[in-house]
Amino acid sequence: MGSIRRNFVRLWIFLMLGSLMIHAAEIMTTNVVTLNENQRTDLTVADVQCTDGTNMVLSGDISPTAFCTFCFVVEPNNIATGTYKINFYPSVADLTFSQVPEYDITLTCEDLDNTTNTVTEVLEIRITPNSAPIFTNGLSDQQTISSTKDKVAGEALFTVAATDPNSDEIYYTLSQTDPTSNNFQIGLTDGIVSAVNDLNTQCTQEIDLYITITDGSIQVGPQVIDVTLQ
Incomplete structure (x- = not known):
């Protein structure tokens, strides 16, 4: 009887130790x-x-x-x-x-x-919630390009400044010009306006560029940039 009790106690201790592990x-x-x-x-x-x-x-x-x-x-x-x-x-x-x-x-x-x-x-x-990108200078801006006739195709002229509150990528589009001209373009992701052709072919002294921006979801603009060509 005593040995049975001892074995039972040992089993109980073994099970308790196992549960603790x-x-x-x-x-x-x-x-x-x-x-x-x-x-x-x-x-x-x-x-x-x-x-x-x-x-x-x-x-x-x-x-x-x-x-x-x-x-x-x-x-x-x-x-x-x-x-x-x-x-x-x-x-x-x-x-x-x-x-x-x-x-x-x-x-x-x-x-x-x-x-x-x-x-x-x-x-x-x-x-x-997503927030719209923002033109740093608002929806109207002015730029002056000096020595216009010396600008060659591919040359950077100025940069359109914009930010996004959510740090999303901003995409830029030149939607139109007034008067119509094929001499200007804008970088899709960097906002750099550059010459498509040598600007000695540009006859007007002023031109408006219409720029829109988007973060892929919300489009803003156009921003109208009054460009003076000197």
Whole structure:
């Protein structure tokens, strides 16, 4: 009888020690991420580590289940170390602040060898509304080109200044000139106005250039630049 009791005690101690050796699952990541609705390139929005078990796996449930839900994907980076990435793919759908200002990803870190050893965290992805690009000098500007007749084809003349509140790429377009002329062009991404031809062919002493800008979503303009040719 005594030996049975001793064996029972030993078994109980063994089980207790075994339970103490089970490490609690843990998720290490940021809790809040901001993402501009005009994000147009693939982006890793968060790194996640799912640790402290022997056979850990991370999964994610995204809400709401509409619009850009499938833009966000939980993907393994290194399963051996329990590291994952939350990646954003804009080609799936558009982020639209007015429709969904926030997506919540409920992350679950689970030990497949002990399904009671799980932990969850919620990652908030807050969408910020896109803002229009801005002409630094407003919708009217003046420029003077000196020694016009000496300007040759391809020569830079001046730069149209613009900024974007969201640091988005700005694209420039010369929509028209008044009077009509084929002697001017603008760089698509740098805003540099340059000569298409040698300007000794330009007969007028003044010309208006009409410039529009866009961040890929919102177009602004035209800015009318009154150019004096000296």
